[in-house]
Amino acid sequence: xxRAFLGFAAIAxxxxxxxxxxxxxxxxxxxxxxxxxxALVFHVLLFVFWLGPDVGVYVWSTKAASATMTPSQRLxxxxxxxxxxxxxxxxxxxxxxVGGILTEAVGLDHPTWQWIxxxxxxxxxxxxxxxxxxxxxxxxxxxMAKLDDVLRWIVIVGVIVSTTYSLVAGRLxxxxxxxxxxxxxxxxxxxxxxxxxxxxxxxxxxxxxENEEPNDEINNAMIASLGRGRLFVxxxxxxxxxxxxxxxxxxxxxxxxxxxxxxxxxxxxQEG
Amino acid sequence: MEMTASFLFWKYLHIxxxxxxVGCDMGVFLSAKKSTDSSLPFETRMLLLHIALRLxxxxxxMWKAALPLGVMLSREMGLLEISDFWLAMVWxxxxxxxxxxxxxxxxxxxxxxxxxxxxxxxxxxxxxVGLIVIAIMSxxxxxxxxxxxxxxxxxxxxxxxxxxxxLGIVVAFDPMAPAFMRLAVEGSTPEIEGLVKRTFNxxxxxxxxxxxxxxxxxxxxxxxxx
Numbered sequence: 001x002x003r004a005f006l007g008f009a010a011i012a013x014x015x016x017x018x019x020x021x022x023x024x025x026x027x028x029x030x031x032x033x034x035x036x037x038x039a040l041v042f043h044v045l046l047f048v049f050w051l052g053p054d055v056g057v058y059v060w061s062t063k064a065a066s067a068t069m070t071p072s073q074r075l076x077x078x079x080x081x082x083x084x085x086x087x088x089x090x091x092x093x094x095x096x097x098v099g100g101i102l103t104e105a106v107g108l109d110h111p112t113w114q115w116i117x118x119x120x121x122x123x124x125x126x127x128x129x130x131x132x133x134x135x136x137x138x139x140x141x142x143x144m145a146k147l148d149d150v151l152r153w154i155v156i157v158g159v160i161v162s163t164t165y166s167l168v169a170g171r172l173x174x175x176x177x178x179x180x181x182x183x184x185x186x187x188x189x190x191x192x193x194x195x196x197x198x199x200x201x202x203x204x205x206x207x208x209x210e211n212e213e214p215n216d217e218i219n220n221a222m223i224a225s226l227g228r229g230r231l232f233v234x235x236x237x238x239x240x241x242x243x244x245x246x247x248x249x250x251x252x253x254x255x256x257x258x259x260x261x262x263x264x265x266x267x268x269x270q271e272g
Numbered sequence: 273m274e275m276t277a278s279f280l281f282w283k284y285l286h287i288x289x290x291x292x293x294v295g296c297d298m299g300v301f302l303s304a305k306k307s308t309d310s311s312l313p314f315e316t317r318m319l320l321l322h323i324a325l326r327l328x329x330x331x332x333x334m335w336k337a338a339l340p341l342g343v344m345l346s347r348e349m350g351l352l353e354i355s356d357f358w359l360a361m362v363w364x365x366x367x368x369x370x371x372x373x374x375x376x377x378x379x380x381x382x383x384x385x386x387x388x389x390x391x392x393x394x395x396x397x398x399x400x401v402g403l404i405v406i407a408i409m410s411x412x413x414x415x416x417x418x419x420x421x422x423x424x425x426x427x428x429x430x431x432x433x434x435x436x437x438x439l440g441i442v443v444a445f446d447p448m449a450p451a452f453m454r455l456a457v458e459g460s461t462p463e464i465e466g467l468v469k470r471t472f473n474x475x476x477x478x479x480x481x482x483x484x485x486x487x488x489x490x491x492x493x494x495x496x497x498x
Contacts, residue, residue: 037495044287044490052295056303056327063323072316080306080320084299244287249280 036105042098043247050091051240056084058233064206065222071209078206086133092192093129096155096185097122106253107174114162125151149196152189159186176252184243188236195232201225279348286341293334294486300328301479304445308472310465314455321452325380332377335438336370338431339399351421369395380449389442396439403432423496427489434485440478447471 063069064077100118104110110118128148135141163182166172172179202225205218212218306312307320343362346352354362373392379385407429409415417425451467458464492498 031497033495033497041491041494044290044494045487047287048291048295049298050295052291052293053298055292055296055330056299059299059323059327060303063319069319070313070315072313073319076306076312076316076320080303080323083306084302087298241288245284248284248287 036102039098039101039105043095043102046091046095046098047240047244050088050095051237053084053087054233054237057081057088058230060084061202061226061229065202065219065226067214067219071214074206074214075209078203089129089133090126092189093125094122096159099181099185103175103178106178106250108172108178121155125155149193152193156186156190156193159183159189174253175250177246177250180246181243184239184246188239188243191232191236191239195229195236198228198232199225202229276348279345282341282344282348286338286345289334289337289341290486290490291334293331293338294483296327296334297331297483300324300331303327304448304475305472308468310460310468314460317455318452321448325377329374329377332373333370335434336366336373339369340366342427342431346417346421346424349421349424351418351424352416353418354416369399393439393442396435396442400432400435400439403435404429405432407432423492423498426492426498430485430489430492434482434489437478437482437485441475441482444475444478445471448475 060077060080064074064081066074069077097118100110100121125148128144128151132141132144132148135144159182163172163179163186167176167179201221205221205225208218301324303320303324307317307324309317312320340363343352343354343359347354347359369392372388372395376385376389376392380389406415406417407425410417410428411419411422411425413419417428419425447467448471451464451471454464455468
């Protein structure tokens, strides 16, 4: 925890040093690492390890629900879903903090209270996710899992309210696309909660396979539950892909449609 | 150069490629790791290995896609002078390379599939060494890439190296299929389990080296620090 805090503090310091760098798109080496760039790499990695492993979870869910598989194969498939899904959960927990740090670099100022919230959310949420995973089956793990659900609802409401307030107050004018990303994040967290709800019969039926032979009731319950849950999975993937596009194209930003200063310098040098 | 729509499009695809490569590969790694668990019934271990190899088709595709996508981005950034003809050749080569690689991977359990896979491995080696040479030549001012874009030269060279580490994974993991065939016939014995574990443990080195290098490449591309 202490290391994580120091890491975030280091990024914040680097941000102050490299804010100007953030608004340029360099085609040539600048031999400088800015806080913005470090946070951006983290941001991309979180996206990579969120969406990428989710494909594995999806594939294993098919096997878990398949009546042609043996109970051992189906139970192992369920465990693989659980194991691989840990990564996306970790990434979700850190995304808002890293994203919040990035928004400062694209010209969105945050009041101190908001900064504290942004910086604390990631480590706290991560702690809850990690404990809920590694202490699953214990009272503490169960409490953390419930707390994770509660925190997700708080995040949904908090993000929607604060984004709407910022939009109305004109605070997002330098980077209006950030509002889209934040709304999408809230939607993704909501869809994730709905998916969990739809998948409850899937997991309870899967647990029954530990003691029972597969039967039509179990198989049908799992297939139906998975079918409903998948609608939310696809919606989450679509939202993630749209959010990534918003982050890259940055529509509405004053600098997004203009030539990058660094690139112009490069072209001028070539012409000269 | 402006941040044109086409530049943004290729950049977007480049990042999605990253998701499909390293992100999906986590599922491959964890599934393959679980397949070495000797406490599981054989058919379950076989399923784990089979799914790992099927999931691996996504990273395999993205790793090949990195070549044409990187070329498109480099051209958009004005760091690579390449004619439309040669651009088409890069795409054609990448598609053929991908098709050969996928054929070898999908039909890994057939003798002719193994021959195709062997041929694909030779191509990987040539691409890896070729890209490292191109990066060095470009740095010396004799290659197709702008020598001023040193970060890109590092990317190209490291991508070449990644091809070689990926080849290392393929070679290191190669004894796993015969080991599983022996498991099917002879059942679990300390000798076969040792072979399975050893094969996986040896594969871990090129696997983690590849992950590390891909992340380093992403870091260099974002920070342009070298």
